[in-house]
Amino acid sequence: MKLKNTASIRKHLVRWYMKHHRALPWRETRDPYRIWVSEVMLQQTQVNTVIPYYERFLKRFPDVNALAEADAGDVLKLWEGLGYYARCRNLHKAAGQVVAAHGGKIPDERTRFKKLPGVGDYIASAVQSIAFSHAHAVVDGNVKRVLARIFRMDAPVNQPASYPQFRDIAATLLDTARPGIFNQAVMELGALICKPKTPDCGNCPVSDHCGAYAAGVTDEYPKRVRRKPVPVRHMVAGIVHKEGRMLITQRKAEGLLGGLWEFPGGEVRKGETAEAACIREITEQTGLSVGIVSPLTRVRHAYTHFKIEMDVFHCRYLAGDMRLSGPDDFRWITPDETDDYPFPKANHKFIRLLTSDKGVSG
DNA sequence: AAATCGGGGAT
DNA sequence: ATCCCAGATTT
Structure with a gap:
C-alpha cells in the first residue's frame, strides 16, 4: 500500500483534534472498562443519544465487577430505548468472562480482548488503541467516509467486500506513536467536518490532501449501494385486563428485542381482521381465552428492515390457565408497574395512554 | 455476501 | 421519506 502525504495528514489531523475535539464523558478517562462501555453504546448510535445512557450506566455499574455481578434484567432496563439489545446481553456476558477468566482485568492484548462476545474488529481496535495505546487502526462509518473522500476510493462503504481495502488504508495511515488520539481524530473529523452531506471543507485540516475536494466531487463520495425498500407489517397488541391488572410477556432472549417485555400480540395474517x-396471537402464546373490549390506538414504528403499523386493543380475560408458548415469562401488572420493565419503543407509544382510569375491570 | 438487529438525528 | 450513526453476529 502506497499512500501520498501520510505524514502531513497525520500531523494536521492530530493538531486539529487537539484544538477542536468535543469534551465527551468517555474522553475523561483511560479506564479500559469505561472506554469499552462507550464503544459498545456508540455502535450505530449517535454521540448525543449515548451520553445520558452512558452516565447512568457507569454510575450504576462503575467497574467490570459491578456489571458482572448485576442482574441481567437490571442491565437491560438501563439499556431500554438504546436499541440493539444484543449489545447489552453480550456486554453483560463479556463482563462475566472478564471476571471469571481474566481476574477482572480487561485484556490489554487485542486478540484476547476480541474473543469476548460483542467485541468485533472495531471495538477491539478502539479500546486497545485508546485505553492502552496499542497501534491498531479503527474502521467505522466516519473513517470510511473520510478515507473515501481523501483517497477518492470507489469501493462502496456499505459492502462487506470493501472492508479489507478500508482496513488496509487505515492501518497504513495510522499514527502509531499515538494511535488512540489519531483514531479519535479521524472519527471526530468525520462527525464534525467531513459529514455525510455538505461537508465543511473550508474548515478541514486535510483539505489540501483531499482527492475529492481537489476535484470538486466531495458530494460523490463515499460511494454507496442502495438497499431495497422495507416492507410494512400489520401488527396487533392487546392489553389483557384481569382483576385490575394487565398481562405482559417477555420476549425470548435471542432475536428482535430479545429479553424485553411487551403487551402480547403478533402479526395480522392476510384476510384476517x-x-x-x-x-389468536394471545391465545397461541398464553393459552388464555380473551375477548376484545375496545380499540385503544394505532401506532407506527420503523425498524431497520421493516416498518409496523400496530393496532392496540383493550381485551378482557375470559378463561383458561397460563400455558406460555413463545414468550419466556409473563406478569400481571398494575399500570404504574410498567416502569419496572424494559419495553420496546413501539409499546411506549401506547403505554402512556394506560392511566389507571382508562382500563376496564374484570 | 446478505440478512439481522433499534431508535433517533439530520436533511 | 431517506440516509446515517465510534458494528457484530448469524445465516
Whole structure:
C-alpha cells in the first residue's frame, strides 16, 4: 500500500483534534472498562443519544465487577430505548468472562480482548488503541467516509467486500506513536467536518490532501449501494385486563428485542381482521381465552428492515390457565408497574395512554 | 455476501 | 421519506 502525504495528514489531523475535539464523558478517562462501555453504546448510535445512557450506566455499574455481578434484567432496563439489545446481553456476558477468566482485568492484548462476545474488529481496535495505546487502526462509518473522500476510493462503504481495502488504508495511515488520539481524530473529523452531506471543507485540516475536494466531487463520495425498500407489517397488541391488572410477556432472549417485555400480540395474517389476530396471537402464546373490549390506538414504528403499523386493543380475560408458548415469562401488572420493565419503543407509544382510569375491570 | 438487529438525528 | 450513526453476529 502506497499512500501520498501520510505524514502531513497525520500531523494536521492530530493538531486539529487537539484544538477542536468535543469534551465527551468517555474522553475523561483511560479506564479500559469505561472506554469499552462507550464503544459498545456508540455502535450505530449517535454521540448525543449515548451520553445520558452512558452516565447512568457507569454510575450504576462503575467497574467490570459491578456489571458482572448485576442482574441481567437490571442491565437491560438501563439499556431500554438504546436499541440493539444484543449489545447489552453480550456486554453483560463479556463482563462475566472478564471476571471469571481474566481476574477482572480487561485484556490489554487485542486478540484476547476480541474473543469476548460483542467485541468485533472495531471495538477491539478502539479500546486497545485508546485505553492502552496499542497501534491498531479503527474502521467505522466516519473513517470510511473520510478515507473515501481523501483517497477518492470507489469501493462502496456499505459492502462487506470493501472492508479489507478500508482496513488496509487505515492501518497504513495510522499514527502509531499515538494511535488512540489519531483514531479519535479521524472519527471526530468525520462527525464534525467531513459529514455525510455538505461537508465543511473550508474548515478541514486535510483539505489540501483531499482527492475529492481537489476535484470538486466531495458530494460523490463515499460511494454507496442502495438497499431495497422495507416492507410494512400489520401488527396487533392487546392489553389483557384481569382483576385490575394487565398481562405482559417477555420476549425470548435471542432475536428482535430479545429479553424485553411487551403487551402480547403478533402479526395480522392476510384476510384476517386485526381483532381476530389479536385474540389468536394471545391465545397461541398464553393459552388464555380473551375477548376484545375496545380499540385503544394505532401506532407506527420503523425498524431497520421493516416498518409496523400496530393496532392496540383493550381485551378482557375470559378463561383458561397460563400455558406460555413463545414468550419466556409473563406478569400481571398494575399500570404504574410498567416502569419496572424494559419495553420496546413501539409499546411506549401506547403505554402512556394506560392511566389507571382508562382500563376496564374484570 | 446478505440478512439481522433499534431508535433517533439530520436533511 | 431517506440516509446515517465510534458494528457484530448469524445465516
